[in-house]
Amino acid sequence: MNQIPDWQDVTAAHERIAPHIRRTEILTNDALDAQTGAQLFFKCESLQPPGAFKVRGATNAVFGLDEAAAKKGVATHSSGNHALCLSYAAGRRGIPCNVVMPHTAPQAKKDAVIGYGGKITECEPSTSSREEVFAKVQAETGGDFVHPYNDPRVIAGQATCSREFLEQVDDLDILVAPIGGGGMISGTCLTVSSIATNVQIFAAEPEQADDAMRSLKAGRIIADDAPDTIADGLKVPLKELTWHFVSRYVADILTASEQEIIDAMKISWKRLKVVIEPSCAVPLAIILKNPDIFAGKRVGVIITGGNVDLDKLPWT
Amino acid sequence: MNQIPDWQDVTAAHERIAPHIRRTEILTNDALDAQTGAQLFFKCESLQPPGAFKVRGATNAVFGLDEAAAKKGVATHSSGNHALCLSYAAGRRGIPCNVVMPHTAPQAKKDAVIGYGGKITECEPSTSSREEVFAKVQAETGGDFVHPYNDPRVIAGQATCSREFLEQVDDLDILVAPIGGGGMISGTCLTVSSIATNVQIFAAEPEQADDAMRSLKAGRIIADDAPDTIADGLKVPLKELTWHFVSRYVADILTASEQEIIDAMKISWKRLKVVIEPSCAVPLAIILKNPDIFAGKRVGVIITGGNVDLDKLPWT
Numbered sequence: 295m296n297q298i299p300d301w302q303d304v305t306a307a308h309e310r311i312a313p314h315i316r317r318t319e320i321l322t323n324d325a326l327d328a329q330t331g332a333q334l335f336f337k338c339e340s341l342q343p344p345g346a347f348k349v350r351g352a353t354n355a356v357f358g359l360d361e362a363a364a365k366k367g368v369a370t371h372s373s374g375n376h377a378l379c380l381s382y383a384a385g386r387r388g389i390p391c392n393v394v395m396p397h398t399a400p401q402a403k404k405d406a407v408i409g410y411g412g413k414i415t416e417c418e419p420s421t422s423s424r425e426e427v428f429a430k431v432q433a434e435t436g437g438d439f440v441h442p443y444n445d446p447r448v449i450a451g452q453a454t455c456s457r458e459f460l461e462q463v464d465d466l467d468i469l470v471a472p473i474g475g476g477g478m479i480s481g482t483c484l485t486v487s488s489i490a491t492n493v494q495i496f497a498a499e500p501e502q503a504d505d506a507m508r509s510l511k512a513g514r515i516i517a518d519d520a521p522d523t524i525a526d527g528l529k530v531p532l533k534e535l536t537w538h539f540v541s542r543y544v545a546d547i548l549t550a551s552e553q554e555i556i557d558a559m560k561i562s563w564k565r566l567k568v569v570i571e572p573s574c575a576v577p578l579a580i581i582l583k584n585p586d587i588f589a590g591k592r593v594g595v596i597i598t599g600g601n602v603d604l605d606k607l608p609w610t
Numbered sequence: 611m612n613q614i615p616d617w618q619d620v621t622a623a624h625e626r627i628a629p630h631i632r633r634t635e636i637l638t639n640d641a642l643d644a645q646t647g648a649q650l651f652f653k654c655e656s657l658q659p660p661g662a663f664k665v666r667g668a669t670n671a672v673f674g675l676d677e678a679a680a681k682k683g684v685a686t687h688s689s690g691n692h693a694l695c696l697s698y699a700a701g702r703r704g705i706p707c708n709v710v711m712p713h714t715a716p717q718a719k720k721d722a723v724i725g726y727g728g729k730i731t732e733c734e735p736s737t738s739s740r741e742e743v744f745a746k747v748q749a750e751t752g753g754d755f756v757h758p759y760n761d762p763r764v765i766a767g768q769a770t771c772s773r774e775f776l777e778q779v780d781d782l783d784i785l786v787a788p789i790g791g792g793g794m795i796s797g798t799c800l801t802v803s804s805i806a807t808n809v810q811i812f813a814a815e816p817e818q819a820d821d822a823m824r825s826l827k828a829g830r831i832i833a834d835d836a837p838d839t840i841a842d843g844l845k846v847p848l849k850e851l852t853w854h855f856v857s858r859y860v861a862d863i864l865t866a867s868e869q870e871i872i873d874a875m876k877i878s879w880k881r882l883k884v885v886i887e888p889s890c891a892v893p894l895a896i897i898l899k900n901p902d903i904f905a906g907k908r909v910g911v912i913i914t915g916g917n918v919d920l921d922k923l924p925w926t
Contacts, residue, residue: 319635321657324659325725338883340883341637341883343639343640345883409641560920563920564718564885564920567654567657567661567884567885567886567916568883568884569880569883569884569885570883600883604879604880604923604925605926607920607923607926609920609921610921610923610926
């Protein structure tokens with residue numbers, strides 16, 4: 295199963311998922327350009343029907359199943375967006391979806407899973423707990439395991455985002471996305487290494503969950519069990535498939551503090567008029583603090599999701 | 611000056627302002643369609659560079675001035691969005707802009723005016739105070755008065771929004787927009803009565819500032835001096851030019867309570883992932899409470915602006 299996906303997998307995925315996803319809009323903003331000295335282009339995956347880029351990989355996995363496998367449904371563990379996107383995709387195909395989520399996941403994400411017809415089993419907010427609880431759930435249901443990122447079908451699906459981005463904006467110098475488990479970044483690496491080798495890829499990570507940055511420096515995967523950050527989508531560690539891409543194609547991984555992430559989130563809401571979750575603000579945070587890297591460049595930023603508890607905003 | 615604008619004025623305005631405005635995106639959302647029973651299309655004028663549709667009319671007025679008039683600049687009074695959009699347009703042409711704003715206007719809007727190079731003089735939050743203070747400011751500066759809505763150049767500019775909407779979405783049955791002074795609704799009337807006479811127009815108004823609804827029922831303009839509503843953009847009364855359009859072409863004016871507006875605002879943020887101000891939530895509020903009118907229809911909703919104080923959200 296865990297083969298390295300290639301460009302043919304990406305084009306096949308794009309055709310498969312096209313009826314179910316949105317070719318998301320690109321926003322620009324003069325004030326943010328002035329503030330950063332860069333030309334910024336924001337691809338708003340937050341505008342996907344279930345509010346996050348993960349709909350791409352999840353839909354690719356669900357609609358790629360043969361009929362026999364599809365009958366048993368799908369199962370996964372996720373901090374949130376993958377869970378609700380897999381529920382969305384399974385709902386569109388009319389098959390069962392079981393998800394294991396930490397009980398600390400944002401209520402907005404839990405509500406969305408249930409709204410799409412997914413079934414939630416809660417676990418503790420640590421990698422070890424989620425893997426343990428998941429093993430039980432999968433044994434009971436027999437659903438096809440769609441890992442949130444360490445799955446070639448998922449990475450090929452996420453790669454369709456950067457493919458669209460390169461079609462929508464000419465002459466990008468840099469692409470930036472947040473990094474948690476590395477699914478979106480790996481998809482970006484797959485696209486860029488296939489069709490745009492001149493584009494640099496930077497990954498953005500919370501200081502308080504900087505295992506990917508330390509992994510890149512160490513030359514091997516370093517996994518933290520339960521890092522704590524407001525960027526709730528970025529707490530999970532790299533796995534072998536995403537490490538394959540990250541270790542080969544990422545120019546650098548840059549980090550931002552909790553306060554820098556909150557500030558960038560608020561600036562995004564104010565300037566771009568879009569609701570984005572904390573994880574998506576990490577790229578703007580690193581762009582703001584590293585003008586030596588980004589100023590003067592045409593920079594594509596992937597806004598990964600917009601599922602946030604409106605009753606628990608970090609600045610109120 | 612106060613001639614009734616016609617369709618030729620609209621097409622001329624569209625050509626004049628095209629380099630300065632965004633052809634804004636249309637969003638759809640399955641969950642909101644399910645909730646309302648309608649097919650909803652949201653045109654996001656909140657994504658205009660200065661965050662509001664009023665950039666259309668303001669830019670049309672500023673770039674339509676001859677050189678001699680332009681040198682003296684422009685002046686206006688406004689609860690906020692017209693002020694900052696006029697400052698934006700004046701800034702792009704490099705001419706002075708003086709605005710009178712109530713001291714109670716959202717800080718986000720005041721900051722934006724100043725950011726674009728406009729000069730603010732504050733007044734009390736009543737129509738009489740703003741008109742009195744404005745007379746003084748205009749006498750001192752001699753700038754061309756660009757009324758926020760009772761100006762044919764402004765109405766022709768706002769009409770370009772519904773023109774785009776009709777190009778972007780086929781077979782709309784209904785268009786809905788909020789009504790304050792009536793600039794956007796008048797522009798919508800101008801477009802629809804010119805090129806899409808089968809489309810019905812509904813205006814959405816806060817119960818606590820329902821002077822337009824009462825005017826329509828009475829058959830004459832009824833103006834309140836200082837209504838109080840969270841929808842800060844909708845406190846101003848109709849004037850003769852907007853009354854011309856509203857009285858002839860609006861199917862009905864429907865109202866929503868403060869709580870209904872807040873609920874619709876929060877639903878919009880949650881479902882559409884866009885930051886919209888309270889005034890823009892009134893259309894969704896009336897759609898939610900009037901399924902007898904809207905269910906089963908293709909309904910276009912104009913999201914008029916996204917300039918909101920993120921530190922003062924009504925549900926926190």
